[in-house]
Amino acid sequence: MTQRRNPKLHRLIALAFKIAPPERKSWVEAMVAELDHVPEAKRMHFAAGCLVAAGRERLGSPQFFQAASRNVLIVCAMLWAALNIRFAGRMSVSDAFALEAYGYCTALLFLIGAVATARFGVRATISLIAPLILALTATAAFIRLGSAPTPTSHLYLALIVENLAVLVCALVVAGAAARFATVRKGLN
Numbered sequence: 001m002t003q004r005r006n007p008k009l010h011r012l013i014a015l016a017f018k019i020a021p022p023e024r025k026s027w028v029e030a031m032v033a034e035l036d037h038v039p040e041a042k043r044m045h046f047a048a049g050c051l052v053a054a055g056r057e058r059l060g061s062p063q064f065f066q067a068a069s070r071n072v073l074i075v076c077a078m079l080w081a082a083l084n085i086r087f088a089g090r091m092s093v094s095d096a097f098a099l100e101a102y103g104y105c106t107a108l109l110f111l112i113g114a115v116a117t118a119r120f121g122v123r124a125t126i127s128l129i130a131p132l133i134l135a136l137t138a139t140a141a142f143i144r145l146g147s148a149p150t151p152t153s154h155l156y157l158a159l160i161v162e163n164l165a166v167l168v169c170a171l172v173v174a175g176a177a178a179r180f181a182t183v184r185k186g187l188n
Contacts, residue, residue, distance in 0.1 A: 009035075012047040016054040021061040028054055062180065069177035070117055073125055073170055077114035080166055081107040099155070106163060113170075122174040129171045136164050 013032055020028045031050045038046045058064050088103025109132065116124040140160045147153050 006043070009043055009047050012044075012051050016047070016051040019051070019058050020054040021058055021063065023061075024054070024057050027057075065180050066122065066177055069173055070122055073117050073122065073173055074114045076166075076170065077110045077117065081110040081114070084110065099159075102156075102159065106159075117174075122177045125170060125174040126178065129167050129174070133164060133167050133171070136160050136167070140164070 013035065016031070017025070017028050028050065031053075035043060035046060035050075084103045084107035088100045088107065091099040091103060113125060113128050116128055140157055143153050143157050143160070
């Protein structure tokens, strides 16, 4: 007596095999081998469980976390660059050349950071952000302590603090991704 093949069942198992991290492929192969010993009525439930288990393993893998955090950093840097370009465009209408230049330079720095992160990973992000945070902090201190408080100086200070907040958030994400990857490699 031949068994009828259930295409949905085999698709779920194939998807679980594709989703599982490379170091867990033998584990999924063992689940596939168990499938023949599961009663027919429970096979779809078992296959769905295999898919969920493989998905959990993938989400917990250091490679997935690194890729996800790298992509988040790239998208956020490009979005922040776009917002700075929009700001610079608005400043060009009001003939505020220094603010316009600041907006375009900030956008360029964030785009360079996005490209470096895409090319070299989160460690490049960390090595680019740390000196930039120091430079912006020194500039903010100079504006705050070294000049008379004017509306323009307050605007520059607000822009610098805004960029510092974004950079610190990016540094936290990049640092967490780098740390998580090294901790997980040590556990495996």
